[in-house]
Amino acid sequence: MSGGEMSSVNGNGPSGRAVRVWLGLLVALWILVQVVAIIVCYFLMTEKTLIHGAFYRVYATALATAALAMLFVVGAVGLILNRPWGQRTILVGACVQIALTVATQVLEVFTPMPNGEVVLHGPLAAPLGILLWNVIPVGILILAAAKPPKPAST
DSSP states (O other), X not given: OGGGTEETTTTOEEOHHHHHHHXXXXXXXXXXXXXXXXXXXXXXXXXXXXXXXXXXXXXXXHHHHHHHHHHHHHHHHXXXXXXXXXXXXXXXXXXXXXXXXXXXXXXXXXXXXOSSSOSSOGGGHHHHHHHHHHHHHHHHHHHHHHOOOOOOOO
16 A cells, blocks of 8 residues: 555545556457457357348447447546546546446347347346446446546646
């Protein structure tokens, strides 16, 4: 606990720098997860076995994930530059990601189970999807709201 980096002993909580570092690491991890999700969606869209409605659902998921990934990249640039808008951008991105995940998984509950092709689909996948896709964004949300960064001095 040198330099007040994690000065929770005296009740002040973590420093702004520590929050930004952890937030940056989580955002980098989440951008990587989103890129992998976009790649998976691309390969799913190229399969000839997708029915018409499923193609557009995968396409919409890929577009939304790409848009959110860009939003997180912009927020990460703001974090690197130590600008207050960076943390706010990431905060908005995390909220949108959580809402999108919950809405997608609620829709998934009402999707009928396929005949043995995909195990994690429909009502079985919804709670798992909400847990897996919201663990990192909730962490990002907590860190982004934890302590606003100090404006950079010019």
